[in-house]
Amino acid sequence: MTDEQFMQIAIDAAKEAESTGGAAIGAIMIKDGKVIARGLSNPWGKRDPSNHGEIDCIRNTAKDNDLMDMAGCTMYGTLEPCSMCVGAALWAGVDRIVFGAYAEDVADNNYEYDDYSSEQLAKTSRRAADPTRGKIEIVGGVLREECTGLLRGYRDWQKQ
Ligand SMILES: [Zn+2]
Numbered sequence: 001m002t003d004e005q006f007m008q009i010a011i012d013a014a015k016e017a018e019s020t021g022g023a024a025i026g027a028i029m030i031k032d033g034k035v036i037a038r039g040l041s042n043p044w045g046k047r048d049p050s051n052h053g054e055i056d057c058i059r060n061t062a063k064d065n066d067l068m069d070m071a072g073c074t075m076y077g078t079l080e081p082c083s084m085c086v087g088a089a090l091w092a093g094v095d096r097i098v099f100g101a102y103a104e105d106v107a108d109n110n111y112e113y114d115d116y117s118s119e120q121l122a123k124t125s126r127r128a129a130d131p132t133r134g135k136i137e138i139v140g141g142v143l144r145e146e147c148t149g150l151l152r153g154y155r156d157w158q159k160q
Contacts, residue, residue, distance in 0.1 A: 003076070006030055010076040013038045014150050017053060021045045022156045024150035027057035027077040029070070029094075036073075037061035044156075051132050053077055054085035058092050071087070077145040079106065080140060083115045086118050089136065090125050094138045097122075100147025104155075 006028065015028025022042030029037040039057025043049050054077050061067055074096040075089060080103040089097055103116055119138040 001033065003139070003142045004075045006035075006074075007147070009035060009099065010078050011143065011146060011150065012149075013040055013053070014039055014078040017018060017041045018150070021133070023077050023154055023156070025053040025077070027053040027075055028117070029057050029061045029071055030074045030076065031065075031067075031070075036065050036067075047123070051084050052079050052082065053079075055088055056131070058094075062092070068092075076142075079152060081118050082102065082112060083118075083121055086121050086125075089146075090122065094136065096139070098139045098142050100143050101151065102140055102144070105144065105148040105149050108116050 010026050010028045014024045017026050017040035018024035020040065020042060022040060022045055025041035027039040028035050037057055037060035038052045039055065039060060041051070041053040043051040057075060061070060061073070070092040073094050075094050076098045078100045079102065080091065080099045081097060089143070095110060097118070103112055119140065122136045122138050123153060
């Protein structure tokens with residue numbers, strides 16, 4: 001399957017997140033071409049400020065697959081991962097992150113510092129400097145318009 005096809009599955013997860021009271025942000029984990037976990041953004045509903053879609057996805061990957069080392073995994077998310085989620089992906093050993101909308105596409109979401117770039121953050125991590133662990137690759141902008149559209153009009157960032 002292509003990045004676009006996997007992103008479509010992440011979009012479905014985002015719509016489910018929205019229908020359960022969260023922001024329309026979803027993530028999925030892929031290993032060996034298969035979806036092995038999903039994650040839904042819903043910090044408010046879960047009473048857990050860290051319950052971003054990507055964190056939920058990493059937790060479900062570990063729990064449902066008894067998988068602590070996520071080498072060989074690609075995580076697809078509908079929105080550029082924040083610094084917390086990039087950090088969690090690095091700790092989990094995820095090889096590749098593909099996201100849809102860039103943080104800058106969601107104007108009201110001031111969750112990071114100016115000119116934040118998840119790719120830049122990953123590049124400057126210690127893991128990126130360790131050749132024995134391999135580098136994390138981050139690819140943005142897959143189905144960007146559709147992913148941005150999911151969050152158009154969303155105003156409850158402070159509630160997230
Ligand atoms: Zn996050």
